[in-house]
Every structure is written in structure tokens, then in C-alpha cells.
């Protein structure tokens with residue numbers, strides 16, 4: 001559900017004249033405005049030596065149980081590079097040694113009846129050693145799947161589905 005379904009009172013003057021217009025809320029009483037932007041998120045493409053891609057099984061909603069790429073939201077004042085290193089350490093206990101920007105896709109992420117707009121930035125990552133792999137946080141398990149054999153219909157989030165399809169097309173083994 002979009003925020004406009006929840007918010008109708010102006011947070012500054014309190015009048016019920018706060019409405020959404022394309023990219024922002026605006027109050028017709030006091031002119032206070034509030035922009036709604038996409039949140040930056042990061043996702044990692046990590047391959048093993050056999051050319052298989054690491055996919056995570058989502059532990060929580062939204063899309064619990066579906067396949068996903070590991071990653072998460074970028075914190076305020078954090079770089080995308082640091083965010084992907086932090087998330088991969090937290091979720092998989094892996095240490096990223098190098099990364100290369102791949103692509104980005106927008107998404108709508110619905111959590112507790114609220115739609116969050118994201119821009120998912122994807123990086124092809126190399127890690128120190130896959131022997132360190134230890135699943136925790138919001139991942140329930142990981143699977144390595146040969147790139148061309150990944151069934152993208154098993155991927156829940158639409159942006160991640162598009163990212164993996166794009167990677168499949170560009171991948172040469």
C-alpha cells in the first residue's frame with residue numbers, strides 16, 4: 001500500500017490537507033512538502049570456481065521462501081560499496097575482496113503493508129574464501145546454481161529476477 005493511503009494530515013501544521021502529487025506530499029494549507037525518493041539497496045553476484053551463482057533463500061517476508069540475491073538496504077551516509085561488504089559479512093560471513101558494478105533496477109518492496117521504492121544496485125563480487133560461508137541474518141540457506149540453469153521464476157523480487165536474467169544473458173562460460 002502506498003504511503004498516500006496512510007498519510008493525510010500535514011506533519012507540520014496538522015491540517016488534513018496533505019496530499020500526494022507524483023513525487024512528493026504537499027500541504028495545501030501551509031505549503032510544507034515532503035519528497036518520496038527511492039531507497040538505495042545493494043545485491044551481490046558471487047560465483048564459485050565452477051561458474052555457479054550464489055542464490056539465497058529468503059527467510060522472511062516479503063517473498064519468504066523464494067530465491068534472492070544476498071544484499072540489503074544502504075544505510076544513511078553509507079557508500080554502496082561499503083553496504084554490500086557489510087551485508088555480505090552479516091548474511092554470509094564472507095569477505096569481499098573486489099567488486100565491479102553490474103547494473104541497477106528499480107523495485108517496489110512491500111513490507112508491513114507499506115510500499116518502499118528501491119533502486120537495487122548490483123555488483124559482481126569476489127570473496128576471500130567461500131570456505132568462510134556461514135548463513136545467518138535474513139537468509140535461511142544458500143544454493144549455488146549453474147548460471148544458465150537458474151530458473152528465474154523461483155526468484156521472488158521482480159528487480160532481482162530482472163538482474164539475474166540480465167546476468168544470464170551477459171554471462172559467458
Ligand SMILES: [Zn+2]
Pocket residue numbers: 010011012013014015027028029030031032
Ligand atoms: Zn501543513
